[in-house]
Amino acid sequence: MKLLKFQKPAQYVGGEFFSITKNWHEIPKKVLLVVPTTYEISGNSLGINFLYKAINSRKDSLCERVYFPLEDYKKYLFETKKVLTSLESHRRADEFDILLFSLSSRYAVLNIFEMFELLGISCEKKPVCIAGGVATMNFAPFENFFDAFVVGDGEEVVGKILDIFSQNRENFLSEISKIEGVYVKGISKKVKKRFSPLKTEYYPLTPIIPNIRTFQNRLDIEIMRGCPNNCAFCEARKFYSPLRIRKPDEVVWLVEESIKNTGWEGISFLSLSTSQYPYLIEVVSRILPLLKRKAISLQIPSLRPDIKSLECILKILELNQVNITFAPETFSKRLQKKISKETSFEEFENVLKELKKAGFPDAKIYLLIGLPGEEEDDIAETIKAVKELSKIGLKLKISLSIFVPAPHTPFQDEKIFPVDRLEAHIEKFKTSMKRVALKLPDISYALIESAITTGDENVGKILLNLKGRDIFSVSRWREEFSKLGIDFDEYIRRDFVGYYPWSKVIV
Numbered sequence: 224m225k226l227l228k229f230q231k232p233a234q235y236v237g238g239e240f241f242s243i244t245k246n247w248h249e250i251p252k253k254v255l256l257v258v259p260t261t262y263e264i265s266g267n268s269l270g271i272n273f274l275y276k277a278i279n280s281r282k283d284s285l286c287e288r289v290y291f292p293l294e295d296y297k298k299y300l301f302e303t304k305k306v307l308t309s310l311e312s313h314r315r316a317d318e319f320d321i322l323l324f325s326l327s328s329r330y331a332v333l334n335i336f337e338m339f340e341l342l343g344i345s346c347e348k349k350p351v352c353i354a355g356g357v358a359t360m361n362f363a364p365f366e367n368f369f370d371a372f373v374v375g376d377g378e379e380v381v382g383k384i385l386d387i388f389s390q391n392r393e394n395f396l397s398e399i400s401k402i403e404g405v406y407v408k409g410i411s412k413k414v415k416k417r418f419s420p421l422k423t424e425y426y427p428l429t430p431i432i433p434n435i436r437t438f439q440n441r442l443d444i445e446i447m448r449g450c451p452n453n454c455a456f457c458e459a460r461k462f463y464s465p466l467r468i469r470k471p472d473e474v475v476w477l478v479e480e481s482i483k484n485t486g487w488e489g490i491s492f493l494s495l496s497t498s499q500y501p502y503l504i505e506v507v508s509r510i511l512p513l514l515k516r517k518a519i520s521l522q523i524p525s526l527r528p529d530i531k532s533l534e535c536i537l538k539i540l541e542l543n544q545v546n547i548t549f550a551p552e553t554f555s556k557r558l559q560k561k562i563s564k565e566t567s568f569e570e571f572e573n574v575l576k577e578l579k580k581a582g583f584p585d586a587k588i589y590l591l592i593g594l595p596g597e598e599e600d601d602i603a604e605t606i607k608a609v610k611e612l613s614k615i616g617l618k619l620k621i622s623l624s625i626f627v628p629a630p631h632t633p634f635q636d637e638k639i640f641p642v643d644r645l646e647a648h649i650e651k652f653k654t655s656m657k658r659v660a661l662k663l664p665d666i667s668y669a670l671i672e673s674a675i676t677t678g679d680e681n682v683g684k685i686l687l688n689l690k691g692r693d694i695f696s697v698s699r700w701r702e703e704f705s706k707l708g709i710d711f712d713e714y715i716r717r718d719f720v721g722y723y724p725w726s727k728v729i730v
Contacts, residue, residue, distance in 0.1 A: 254321045257289055372406045373405055
C-alpha cells in the first residue's frame with residue numbers, strides 16, 4: 224500500500240522518536256491504546272503519554288497505539304475492506320488482549336462505533352474493551368459497547384488491571400470490578416471516581432514526538448491537576464478533582480528534563496487554571512534563563528484578568544509573542560454570580576490597557592451563550608462590555624460557545640436553549656459587533672453534544688446507525704430518534720425525575 228497518496232501519510236507509519244516497539248512474542252500482556260480522534264488532534268496528548276509510559280514501563284506488558292484516520296484514508300479502508308493496525312508493529316486489534324479506548328471528549332464518543340468497524344471488530348466479538356477519559360462521567364450512551372470503564376485518573380489503575388490480567392475473560396472482568404475506579408458491565412452497580420497522587424515516577428519525561436505537526440504542536444508540562452474554582456457549568460473540574468499541585472522544584476525539574484530529552488522549541492503549562500498555580504511567578508523566573516538560552520517559547524493558557532497574570536505575561540514576553548486568552552464566559556454581573564465565576568470589568572479593562580502599553584496587538588476572549596437564566600439584558604450587558612474593551616485599541620477576537628448541561632455539576636438539571644433562542648442571541652452578537660472579530664458557534668454540534676452528555680442507552684442505538692458526516696447532522700439524529708418514537712428536541716430538554724443516566728458514577 225502506498226501511503227504517500229493519502230493526506231499527511233507520516234501519521235500512519237509509526238516509528239516516532241520515543242515510541243516503543245517490544246518483542247511481540249516475548250511479552251505476555253498486550254494492550255492497544257485506541258484513540259478515536261485524529262493523530263493531528265491527539266498525537267502529542269500528555270494523557271496518552273501517561274498511559275503509554277505506565278504500560279510500557281512494565282516488563283510483562285506492551286502498549287501500542289492507533290488513531291482515527293483522516294477522511295481519505297478512512298474511505299480507502301472501508302472500500303478495500305482493510306483494517307486499521309497499530310503504529311508500532313502494524314498488528315490488527317484482535318491480536319491484542321485489551322483495547323483501551325481514550326474518550327477524552329464528547330467528540331471522541333461520536334467516532335466510537337466507526338472506530339470499531341475500522342479496527343475490524345464487532346461489539347459482540349472483540350478483545351476486552353475498556354474505556355476511560357472525561358466522557359465516562361456519563362457512560363450510559365455507550366455502556367453496551369464496552370466491557371468496563373475506568374472513571375478518573377488512569378495511570379495507577381491501568382497497572383492494577385494488568386497485575387490481575389488473565390486470559391479467562393470472565394474471571395478477569397470479575398477481578399477488575401473490585402478495583403476502585405473500575406466499572407464492569409453486568410457486575411458493578413456503581414463506580415467511584417479514582418484519583419492518583421502526582422508522582423514524578425508516573426511522568427512521561429520522554430513523550431512521543433509526533434511525525435507531523437499537531438494542533439497543539441508543543442510540549443505540555445502538567446503543573447496542577449484539578450481546579451481551585453467552582454464554576455457551576457464545568458464538568459472538567461469534577462473529573463479532575465481534587466486539586467493537586469506540583470511543587471516548584473518538581474515543575475522546574477520536569478521542564479529541564481523534558482527539554483533535554485525532546486528538543487521541543489515550545490512548551491506550555493498544563494492545568495485547568497494555570498494562572499492560579501501558586502508558584503507560577505517563581506517557576507517562570509527560574510526556567511527563564513534556560514528558555515532564553517535555548518530559544519524556547521513558553522505559553523501560559525487559561526489566564527485570568529488579574530495582576531498576577533499580567534506580571535507573568537510581561538516576564539515571558541521577551542521569549543516569544545504570547546497568545547493572550549481569557550474566558551470570562553459572560554460580562555453580565557447577574558450571570559457571573561449564578562455561574563460562580565465573577566470577573567471584575569474594571570480589573571479586566573486595566574489588564575488589557577497594560578497589555579496594549581506593552582505592545583500586544585490582540586487578545587482572545589471566550590464567551591458562553593445560552594447560560595441558565597440568560598435574558599436579552601444579559602446579552603446586551605456583555606456586548607456593551609466588549610465594545611468598551613475594544614476601545615482600548617487591542618484587536619479583540621471573540622469566540623462564542625453554547626452552554627451544554629453537564630453531568631455531576633450544579634447545572635446538570637438545566638436545559639440547552641431552544642434553537643430559536645440560540646439563533647436570536649447569536650444574531651444579536653453578529654449585528655452589534657460588526658467591528659470585532661467574531662467566531663460563531665455551531666448550534667447543530669451543541670445539540671448533538673447535549674444528547675451525548677446527558678443521554679442514556681437510546682443515544683447508543685443512534686450511534687450504531689450513523690456513520691461519517693451523518694453523525695454531525697441534526698436532521699439525521701432527529702430521523703433516527705423518530706424511529707425510536709422519541710422527539711429529539713424534547714429528549715435533549717427532558718426533565719430527570721428521580722433518575723440520572725450518569726447515576727452509576729460517584730464523584
